[in-house]
Amino acid sequence: MTNTTFPLEEATIDRIHRAFEAGTLTSEELVDRYRERIDAYDRAGPELNSIVTVHDEATARAAELDRSFEESGTFVGPLHGIPVVVKDHVETTDIPTTYGSEAFDGYVPDAESEVTRRLREAGAVVLAKTTMPDWATSWFGFSSNTGRTKNPYDPTRDPGGSSSGTGAAVAANLGAVGIGTDCGGSIRVPASFDNLVGFRVTPGLISRAGVSPLVSQQDTAGPMTRTVRDTAKLLDVLVGYDERDTLTGRTTLVADRGSYTNALLADGLNGARIGVLRDGFGDADDPDSGPVVDAVERALTTMRNAGATLVDPVEIPRLDAYLEETMLYILQSKHDLNEFLADRDGPVDSVEDLYESGRYHDLLDLFVGFAEEGPADLSENLDYWKRRNAQHAFQEEILAVFAAHGLDAIVFPDVQVVPPTEREIREGTYETMTFATNTIIASQSLCSAVSVPAGFTGDGLPVGLELLGRPFDEPTLLALAYSFEQATDHRRPPETTPPLSE
Numbered sequence: 001m002t003n004t005t006f007p008l009e010e011a012t013i014d015r016i017h018r019a020f021e022a023g024t025l026t027s028e029e030l031v032d033r034y035r036e037r038i039d040a041y042d043r044a045g046p047e048l049n050s051i052v053t054v055h056d057e058a059t060a061r062a063a064e065l066d067r068s069f070e071e072s073g074t075f076v077g078p079l080h081g082i083p084v085v086v087k088d089h090v091e092t093t094d095i096p097t098t099y100g101s102e103a104f105d106g107y108v109p110d111a112e113s114e115v116t117r118r119l120r121e122a123g124a125v126v127l128a129k130t131t132m133p134d135w136a137t138s139w140f141g142f143s144s145n146t147g148r149t150k151n152p153y154d155p156t157r158d159p160g161g162s163s164s165g166t167g168a169a170v171a172a173n174l175g176a177v178g179i180g181t182d183c184g185g186s187i188r189v190p191a192s193f194d195n196l197v198g199f200r201v202t203p204g205l206i207s208r209a210g211v212s213p214l215v216s217q218q219d220t221a222g223p224m225t226r227t228v229r230d231t232a233k234l235l236d237v238l239v240g241y242d243e244r245d246t247l248t249g250r251t252t253l254v255a256d257r258g259s260y261t262n263a264l265l266a267d268g269l270n271g272a273r274i275g276v277l278r279d280g281f282g283d284a285d286d287p288d289s290g291p292v293v294d295a296v297e298r299a300l301t302t303m304r305n306a307g308a309t310l311v312d313p314v315e316i317p318r319l320d321a322y323l324e325e326t327m328l329y330i331l332q333s334k335h336d337l338n339e340f341l342a343d344r345d346g347p348v349d350s351v352e353d354l355y356e357s358g359r360y361h362d363l364l365d366l367f368v369g370f371a372e373e374g375p376a377d378l379s380e381n382l383d384y385w386k387r388r389n390a391q392h393a394f395q396e397e398i399l400a401v402f403a404a405h406g407l408d409a410i411v412f413p414d415v416q417v418v419p420p421t422e423r424e425i426r427e428g429t430y431e432t433m434t435f436a437t438n439t440i441i442a443s444q445s446l447c448s449a450v451s452v453p454a455g456f457t458g459d460g461l462p463v464g465l466e467l468l469g470r471p472f473d474e475p476t477l478l479a480l481a482y483s484f485e486q487a488t489d490h491r492r493p494p495e496t497t498p499p500l501s502e
Contacts, residue, residue, distance in 0.1 A: 027062035027081030050168035080123035085175035113210025130165025160190030185439020192464025204250035207242035268479030270307030275314030280412030291457035334374030
């Protein structure tokens with residue numbers, strides 16, 4: 001008999017673990033209840049379509065963890081028995097990994113990603129793989145393999161991409177916590193649209209091994225959760241050196257900082273100096289951007305009331321020019337993805353094959369762009385090397401702003417507009433190449449950033465607030481985000497997925 005007494009909605013890692021210790025819940029019961037919700041809301045009801053594959057062995061793995069706890073009285077790790085949903089280009093050897101592509105439907109990789117290896121070693125149960133646009137090439141939830149994913153707060157609207165399924169699933173309480181990936185904002189855009197915490201670490205802190213790339217030096221996996229504390233707990237597991245990814249040598253720069261949960265200070269905003277990047281705000285009179293501006297202005301008032309000093313405004317010199325000069329998707333993505341495909345025994349071994357066979361969703365303008373225009377060889381491409389150099393110049397410019405104003409973070413809306421409707425995307429009102437997202441600021445300057453729920457528009461649509469941080473300064477962002485979360489409590493479940501009756 002499935003336990004229905006534990007309140008599943010908005011369950012946190014700590015609350016789940018206390019229930020395990022009290023004997024009022026088992027991991028097997030928890031997995032079964034999440035599977036019931038997936039059936040009720042992802043496959044039926046609003047048909048969110050956030051889950052590609054539910055892991056056949058999830059229940060058995062949970063039962064194994066329950067036996068271990070019953071026998072020893074101790075957890076196997078900090079994520080013992082916690083059901084996690086994982087974006088479907090993070091490779092798993094016991095669950096198909098499709099990368100969002102119909103060409104890879106049913107494909108099972110030969111090697112496990114470092115991300116999922118760490119999750120399992122920490123005791124997590126990989127519950128399901130989540131939907132995503134082909135090869136993470138869109139801000140929107142359209143995939144050649146799974147079709148359209150819906151926003152649980154308004155199923156006529158988009159959940160954001162490219163971690164579309166993780167965003168929708170965690171928001172709808174179809175898993176305890178989730179894993180997304182972020183190249184240009186693919187964690188933070190869906191976090192913003194789905195009322196979640198989404199964290200982009202400095203590239204290199206989390207291994208990229210076993211995750212398909214878009215722009216390799218910008219790519220990182222990361223947490224998507226309902227609370228800042230759960231984000232910190234996931235970072236404790238995910239951050240670390242991996243010999244398969246030399247970029248993770250950067251973890252030596254943060255190796256002595258201890259647990260990320262130590263940064264969770266309820267008064268973290270008190271005395272903080274935060275710059276307000278007004279150039280990242282949309283038009284307050286525009287019906288699509290005005291509601292976002294209103295929500296962020298209310299959030300800024302909360303920050304002031306919590307003791308933060310707002311330096312308003314601050315400017316990043318030549319911001320628009322830097323964003324153009326550091327954009328590498330068209331130049332680099334085909335090269336990086338081709339190297340990834342060539343290293344696998346899959347059904348397709350190049351971007352050219354995917355493009356020429358038409359095996360991609362027709363709304364993916366970014367994929368079409370680099371498939372048609374991206375050079376195969378970057379070694380002597382002068383524009384490529386100029387743009388790589390410009391990324392470091394951009395970071396230096398941002399750090400100079402931090403230094404000049406004594407800042408702890410810079411704040412702005414993740415995305416300047418409300419979540420688009422399906423119709424707007426299909427009609428081309430919004431496209432990936434021109435979408436009004438500010439998340440590319442952190443990505444293209446190789447900085448850290450976190451998105452936290454900033455509240456809702458008058459129509460009940462979530463708005464995300466982004467805090468841009470310095471490289472390797474994740475603890476400061478966690479302190480600020482946690483303090484803001486405690487002062488506001490903006491997280492609430494969507495009405496489209498109410499609690500299931502007993």
